[in-house]
Amino acid sequence: MGNTGNTETQKRMPHIQIPENLGIAYAVLPGDPARAERASKYLENVEFLAFNREYKSYRGTWHGIPVLVMSTGMGGPSTAIAVEELKKAGVKAMIRIGSCGALQPEAKVGDLVLVEATVRDEGTSLGYAPLSYPAVADFELLSACKESAKKQGFSWHMGIGRSHDCLYRDENPQIYEEWARRGVMASDMETASLYVVGRVRGVKTASILNVVAGCKSDVAEDIGRYADGEKLTALGEEHEILTAFEAFECLEHAKHEVDK
Numbered sequence: 001m002g003n004t005g006n007t008e009t010q011k012r013m014p015h016i017q018i019p020e021n022l023g024i025a026y027a028v029l030p031g032d033p034a035r036a037e038r039a040s041k042y043l044e045n046v047e048f049l050a051f052n053r054e055y056k057s058y059r060g061t062w063h064g065i066p067v068l069v070m071s072t073g074m075g076g077p078s079t080a081i082a083v084e085e086l087k088k089a090g091v092k093a094m095i096r097i098g099s100c101g102a103l104q105p106e107a108k109v110g111d112l113v114l115v116e117a118t119v120r121d122e123g124t125s126l127g128y129a130p131l132s133y134p135a136v137a138d139f140e141l142l143s144a145c146k147e148s149a150k151k152q153g154f155s156w157h158m159g160i161g162r163s164h165d166c167l168y169r170d171e172n173p174q175i176y177e178e179w180a181r182r183g184v185m186a187s188d189m190e191t192a193s194l195y196v197v198g199r200v201r202g203v204k205t206a207s208i209l210n211v212v213a214g215c216k217s218d219v220a221e222d223i224g225r226y227a228d229g230e231k232l233t234a235l236g237e238e239h240e241i242l243t244a245f246e247a248f249e250c251l252e253h254a255k256h257e258v259d260k
């Protein structure tokens with residue numbers, strides 16, 4: 001683990017309540033605090049760090065590599081704050097492990113969508129750059145996610161997402177239909193702000209989404225089943241967690257190859 005000193009006495013970031021000089025380069029970011037706790041169980045040497053507002057955090061090691069797990073809460077504003085404060089705490093690469101609705105029939109419940117880029121149909125990212133600025137993953141980090149998912153035999157797709165601010169909007173069926181016609185694969189609420197804020201602030205970002213609501217299905221009902229621990233979505237969640245941790249390991253190995 002990095003040289004983190006005594007976390008009790010160190011100055012902490014205002015919202016995420018993580019020590020300022022944590023010394024951890026890699027972070028895995030679920031939306032849900034409960035998913036942060038579940039993800040932490042896959043790590044060794046786990047230590048609970050903080051739970052303030054929607055930000056629940058743990059640190060630990062994955063095959064010897066120091067990793068942070070922290071929830072972002074739901075939506076762009078809390079995600080942007082998470083990215084800003086994590087960057088200040090020294091994090092260099094962040095992988096979102098989220099849930100999403102599918103807009104294409106081939107993306108089945110429990111599959112993973114690796115988000116190449118995302119439609120900025122939300123408000124937060126506009127505070128950082130005009131709409132003509134792309135919300136795009138870091139190519140190297142997303143490629144590491146792809147290698148990781150492939151290596152572990154998970155069911156994955158790579159495609160465009162759409163991030164929004166309004167899950168229960170009356171017009172959603174028509175809106176989903178229109179974006180589906182343009183090839184958009186997945187709907188979530190955080191990837192756009194993660195990608196834009198990360199890019200503007202110089203942090204590598206990627207987003208892996210577990211399909212919890214099938215194409216044209218009842219989103220509220222499907223999300224309810226995920227919350228109840230339905231088997232396929234629980235398995236998808238396990239797959240996205242393992243994909244993210246292993247992606248960081250791929251990245252570390254690639255770094256060492258270059259350093260040789």
Ligand SMILES: O=P(O)(O)O[C@H]1O[C@H](CO)[C@@H](O)[C@H]1O
Nearest residue numbers: 031032074098099188189190
């Ligand atoms: O499960 P998380 O990661 O929170 O992601 C998705 O789930 C929430 C809606 O149910 C939104 O935050 C959406 O983006």
Ligand SMILES: O=c1cc[nH]c(=O)[nH]1
Nearest residue numbers: 100101187188189213
């Ligand atoms: O359809 C969905 C499902 C989960 N999260 C979303 O943002 N949309």
